Amino acid sequence: MFKLSNLLFVVCFTLLLVLVLAFSGSQQPLSEAEVEAYLGKIEQQSQVPGGRHDLKALRHFLENDDGLPFYTVNLYKFNEQAQYLDGRENQGTGRQAYDRFSAVMVKLLAQQFSQPVFGSDWMADNSNDWHRLVIVHYRSRRDIAEIFISDAFADAASHKWASIEKNERLLVQGLHLPALKWGAMTLLVLLTMAFICLKRRAANKPGKLL
Numbered sequence: 001m002f003k004l005s006n007l008l009f010v011v012c013f014t015l016l017l018v019l020v021l022a023f024s025g026s027q028q029p030l031s032e033a034e035v036e037a038y039l040g041k042i043e044q045q046s047q048v049p050g051g052r053h054d055l056k057a058l059r060h061f062l063e064n065d066d067g068l069p070f071y072t073v074n075l076y077k078f079n080e081q082a083q084y085l086d087g088r089e090n091q092g093t094g095r096q097a098y099d100r101f102s103a104v105m106v107k108l109l110a111q112q113f114s115q116p117v118f119g120s121d122w123m124a125d126n127s128n129d130w131h132r133l134v135i136v137h138y139r140s141r142r143d144i145a146e147i148f149i150s151d152a153f154a155d156a157a158s159h160k161w162a163s164i165e166k167n168e169r170l171l172v173q174g175l176h177l178p179a180l181k182w183g184a185m186t187l188l189v190l191l192t193m194a195f196i197c198l199k200r201r202a203a204n205k206p207g208k209l210l
Contacts, residue, residue: 029067030142038062041149052161053148061171065141071117073170076132082162091162095131098163104156105147109136112143 030038039062042053078094091097109115118135138144147153 023043027067027140028142030062030065030145032063034142034145035059035062037064038145040148045149045151045154052157058148060140062145067140068173069137070141070171070173072136072138073135073172074132074136075128075130075168076134076162076163077129077165077167078131079165082159084158085163086158094163094165096163097159098132099161101156103165104152108147108150109152112139112146114138166172 039055039059042058043055076098078098080094082091082093082094082097084097106116114137116134116136118133120133123130123133181186
């Protein structure tokens, strides 16, 4: 009879393995054809925010893909009142508009197994009057391109542009911040070792049948 402990191990092992594979991404750089396809879809977006991309910079970013995960370090200064391109009024503060965008963006990140890793509205010695700092982890440039071409992002981006007075973004690779896949792999190893130890312990008990 297949024991409950064995079943639990298989379920947990499978889930952790799926997480490791999901957080690892493809590790394959974007091909020239993929870059052209992504840019074409972004250019065809009918939503007004679709035109807010710096397509020249975006092309350079995608064409120089190395297939590796990376982080974006984002600094934002918000408008006192949200300023929508279509002239709509009474939409609250810039912070509130950004929060509307963020609620959508977090879901899109999760779909690509990417995630915010740090955010703060408090910064000491802030000579540029930044209001918020956000660090986001992406598995690859392919994942951020998948987000950009989605209708959900293009729709929500109207809130982003309405919220921001100015912003700065740094693209960095994490030399000191471990990717989530390593945490999942560590749990996978620990789970396996614990299961083996428990089975050996049970086997050594007199009169115990496995």
